[in-house]
Amino acid sequence: MNKKTFRKASFILILVIGSGLITSALLKTPAHKPLKKQSKSLTTDKDEDQWISAELAKLSTKERIAQSFMVACWSNKGKEHLAETEMLVREQKIGGLIFFQGERDNLQEAIQQMQSSAALPLLIGMDAEWGVAMRLSGEPRFPYQQTIGAANDLELIEKIGYHMGVECDMLGIHMNFSPVADVNLNPQNPVIGFRAFGSNPQQVARQTAAMVKGIENAGVISCVKHFPGHGDTDKDSHKELPSVSHSVNEFESKDFLPFKSGIEAGTRSVMVAHLNVPSLDPSGTPSSLSKVVIETYLRKKLGFKGLVISDALNMKAVSEKYGKSEVVAKAYLAGCDILLFPENVSDAINLIYSKVESGELSKETVNEHCKRILKAKYEAIVHKPMIKRRDPAPERKLIINQTYEKALLCIKNEEDHLPVDRVDKPIIRIAVGTHTSAFRDRLNDYAKITHYKYFTAEEAVKRLKTIKLDPNAEYILDFHSDAQRARNNYGFGPWKQVLDLLPEQAKATLVLFGNPLTLQNETEFPKTVKSVLCGYENTAAAQERTAQAIMGAFDIEGKLATDINTQWKSGFGIQVKNNGRLKYSQPEELGLNPDKLKEVDDIVAKAIEAKAFPGCQIVVAIDGKIVIQKSYGTTIYENGDSITNDHIYDIASITKIASSTTALMRLKTLNKFDEKTDLNELVPEYVKDTPYADLKAIDLLTHQAGLTPWIAFYKRTMENGELNPSIYQKEDKGVYNRAVADNIFIKDDYWKTMLKIIVETPLTGKKSYEYSDLSYYFFNKYIEKTSGMGQNEFVDKEIYQPLGLQTMTYLPLKKFNKKRIVPTEYDKEFRKQLIHGYVHDPGAAMMGGVAGHAGLFSNATDLAALMQFLLNKGQIGDQSIIKKEIVDQFTACQFCPGNRRGIGFDKPTVSIKNGPTCDLVSPSTFGHSGFTGTITWADPENKVNFVFLSNRVYPDADNWKITKMSVRTEIQRVIYEALFEARRKKTDNK
Known part of the structure; x- marks a missing residue:
């Protein structure tokens, strides 16, 4: 190889390494705090000058010009x-x-082709x-x-x-x-x-x-x-x-x-x-x-x-x-x-x-x-410093999302129309333009919404004239343009004509995804338009962030950087405060080390491999921001469907807090419940003249009333291992109208017998903590009597609908396709079938699927949203569904140190150790677990919201590997270790 060829080959090698063409093995870069200037290589200015002089000397005048x-x-x-x-x-x-x-x-x-032909690197x-x-x-x-x-x-x-x-x-x-x-x-x-x-x-x-x-x-x-x-x-x-x-x-x-x-x-x-x-x-x-x-x-x-x-x-x-x-x-x-x-x-x-x-x-x-x-x-090629970089994608995603968040502009918010606090009335969205799905999908995560989609404003005007629009609905009108220049009104077309079709009584939010200069000739909007947002661009990230802001997940603080017209000038922007709803985010926003959080994946993988459960969902929110929303494994071991975030689990005893306790808190807010009262005041028709009459609600809800832990009601309804035909039938007919499982219906009043069995069961005489399901049978009836509706209807109307919870429900088969519901146990003794879409708990099943202690189904995200609502002290923005002091009261330990329980809620042990949580949580933490393999914990001090749902009871409820392997507490430990590490780094960087 001659000198010229060697020199050329050397330049090519330097170029390929220095320019990043083979950096896939070097993707390691420290996350920058603020960014520090990358240091130059160890070469000196003298080295640089010598190289420049040497290369210049090799070039003719024409070649120097050509450079x-x-x-x-x-x-x-x-x-x-x-x-x-x-x-x-x-x-x-x-x-x-x-x-x-x-x-x-x-x-x-x-680039490689051209560089290989260059005497000097290009x-x-x-x-x-x-x-x-x-x-x-x-x-x-x-x-x-x-x-x-x-x-x-x-x-x-x-x-x-x-x-x-x-x-x-x-x-x-x-x-x-x-x-x-x-x-x-x-x-x-x-x-x-x-x-x-x-x-x-x-x-x-x-x-x-x-x-x-x-x-x-x-x-x-x-x-x-x-x-x-x-x-x-x-x-x-x-x-x-x-x-x-x-x-x-x-x-x-x-x-x-x-x-x-x-x-x-x-x-x-x-x-x-x-x-x-x-x-x-x-x-x-x-x-x-x-x-x-x-x-x-x-x-x-x-x-x-x-x-x-x-x-x-x-x-x-x-x-x-x-x-x-x-x-x-x-x-x-x-x-x-x-x-x-x-x-x-x-x-x-x-x-x-x-x-x-x-x-x-x-x-x-x-x-x-x-x-x-x-x-x-x-500097850029020959002696460029070698920079090790980690995968830039997560931080890139974060900074893009944060840019759209901070830029999002509100130019009108009449009557504090935004954010949308309660979502328990019809919401109609009218979308005009292309590439609109990201906005739709994120809105759907917060509420049930009716969507109309049109490609142009002209099409929207034509078709909306044929539709009878609900005057009482909340409207969201989003217009999408992929253009940024003035042509065709910045790509929006005659969008204002669509606004004129809204019912006079309607209240609407207008969103423009595109150049806000489309507003330069506007000064006012129809009276139906109460709020106006500018998302600047029609990207998935802009849409997704805007949807979250509308629903109150974060503050809107954007200010114009350029004059639109004499009314909306540079610096203008209306601030909109969030209402506390969960924000969909990522670990990097809170400084959490994603490598540390990968330990969660490892714990779950080992558990699934050990057959502790077929699959699970995990949602973790910190400071109101979802940093983990993941699904793992399958619905069942054999040919099961892959678990998604939309699958719905039987959350078992979490029903006690997610339904019964929140219902009682809501009733207390309405001055219709007092935890100091006894059962004789609450449900005298079932306990009068029995030892149960004097039991106080607070003792029942803290599990220190002396009730036996559990009664196998179903065994009393079986003869020789078969269901008693006087109690059950295979078809829904007459008085046999409460479904227990597929092709099994129980008499509609058998629950009375169950309550009679409870009050005939002697109390243990203990006044110390002993967990029991039985009190919730009475609270179920109290909630029904006081509200005038079934417990399922009451919590749906008063709690779940205002919060926009779409999967949290009793009787899921009435609302969802069976494939979306995760099966639980193969019940060999009672129902003798795979329990799929029906409550796993036998007693709750005999109540017709709606009980105080079990029967609720949900995905992890909805349960996290409910727990966040409790972390927010029962508030949605300025609206109080449950009074703050009531949330504080119910989630506090009532009889520590002898009994760790809150009112309805489980708590960590007083020492924090050897309890239902890992030992890093704060004493203020509250939550509950469920027999099917579910758990949820909310930590007000550390602002941690943790939900884990699984069907560990599949196919056999005697499988306790999830507990023996400490799966849930170990996942919780990883989350807290990552959080505390991030806090230490933040403190060190100040």
Whole structure:
């Protein structure tokens, strides 16, 4: 191998490693706090200077000129185009490529193809203002700068910049032509608009600096553009030359500020726009070709020493006037180090070279341009630090979600219409546009909603006229546009016509997913519209976050970053406080280590492998934010369906708190229950003249009334191992109308016999804690009598519907497909069948499925929502379903230390150890467990909400591996360890 070949091979190896083309094995990066500048490699400035001098000496004058050429390349244009580009690399020895449309795979193939033909490594650039998705199909994108500017969180912006840089680096892109530093002073701007942070120069300056820091800290060259400021134009420089009439003072006090800030933050390049700026250069020379603009203002006034880049030289603002070669030469002579998108490359190089030969251009100037480019290549490629990175996807998801959260704007909220507190009245959603499903799906997680969907406003108007809309419903009207520019009302069409079709009495929330400038000609809305939100973009993340905000999962605090009109100006935004509903989030929002939480997966996997249960659901919320919502395993061991978050479990004795206790708390709130009263006052018809009459409700609910733990009622209804036909029938007919299981119906009044059996059972005489189901048979009847409806109807009307709980229910087969319900035990003794969709507990089944101690079904998410409601002291926003003091009373230990129980609720042991919880919970924790393999705990002190649902009783209730393996307490331990670790780190970082 000769020296030249060896040198070329070495550059290729350095390039491949340095550019991130083989970084899949190195995906380890510390999560940044704020971001720290990545340290340079151990090489010194002297090493850099020596390398630059050595490489410069190897290049001819033409080759030095060619280093300034960054030619356009499309990785999806086919072999012929790539071959032509490769020829320019090989023969003209151009210095770089800017890549446009393509896909991830063909981009990387194209980069490798071009780099293998380059004598010096090519500097690869891309317009990636909202990430590489701006140019590559199939890639997820970051929010637009307009949205980022509205979010106005500098730490968040820095992180976005960092992740954009990481994304570029992993694809072999060294230079991101971002951020846009233009101050968007003209709402009619046809080319900047949504690409800019906003219209406040000082705010844009701070945001530009943050974005620069992020991109540069990822090891990628940032580029602030478009100097001297493209924000106050009404023409598109792709088509014609715009003019900016600002005075020098206006430029310096407004337009220059973000560029100055970006330069101070460390940007390594500045792009110069094609603009006519008479106050800066009276000659009429476009700024990109103006030595005055570049040397006097950018270099001297702002002190910029990095790479000056021309805007694309094929743009009609300059190309049509000066010609394809001459425009390139003029940009070079004006001071541009990188000539972007030159055409007629060979001719342009020769033209510039001729100016060297004629003396119009000095060799020293050529060398200065080339040295700056070699310096950039040295830093970005040749001696770029090796950066170990972890998978960026989780943090990327978080920062995108947080951006849409912070940007979300409320411009109207009449009568405090938002958030939607109670959802126990009809909600109708009318969606107009495309890609609307993320909003629908998240709304459905909070409430039962009727959806109408139309592709255009015209279609909506036509079809809604044929529908009789409920005047008493709550309405949500969401309009979706994937456009950001002014055409067709920013892609929304005649959306206001749809509002006119609402019933006069209706109350509606209007949501616009797209550019808020669609409102620039609006000042008011129909009286039916009580609240208006702007989501800025029609992305799944924007929709999902907006749906959560509407339902009250987090505060709305967005402020406009740009004037819409004289009514809604920069800085305007109405704050909307959350109502305490659970927020769907991720561990990273709370600083939880996702690697630590993977231990939960390991615990569950081992339990399923050991056949402790076929499958399970876990939901964990901390500080009101769901950080785990996972399903594992299958419904049954043999050919079972995979468990999803929508599956419904028999939650067994959790019914005691999720139904009976909350019902009693609600009745106490209504002054219809007093825990100090005795059963003779509550249900005299069943206990009069029995020892049970004097038992106080509080003693029954804390399990210290001396009741026997359990009665096997079903055994008294069997003869010779078979069901007594006088009590049961196989069909639902006559008085045999309460389903116990498939093809088994019990007499509708047999529950009276069960209550009689209870009161005939002697009390134990103990006044100490002994767990018993039996008191809840009486509370069931008290709730029915007091409310005037079945217990299932009462809790549904008073608790579950207002909270939007859609799976928590008794008698699930009346509401859900059987496949959605997880089976429990194969009952060999009583019902002699697989119990599927019917309550597992025999006594509750004999009550017809609606009992005080068992019978409730739910998924983990609904149970977590109920527990969060209790953590929120029984409140939904400003509405009190259960009084705060009643929640505090019932969830507190009543008779510690002898009895750990709250009123209805289980509690940790007084010592915290050797109890139903792990030993890291606080004493204020409350919850309950269920025989079927379920548990829920809420910790007010640590704000932890933990739900675990399983069917450990399948196929045999004698399987207690879940307890022997401490599955639930060990999962709880992992959660608390992760939380405490995050808190320690947060404290250490302060």
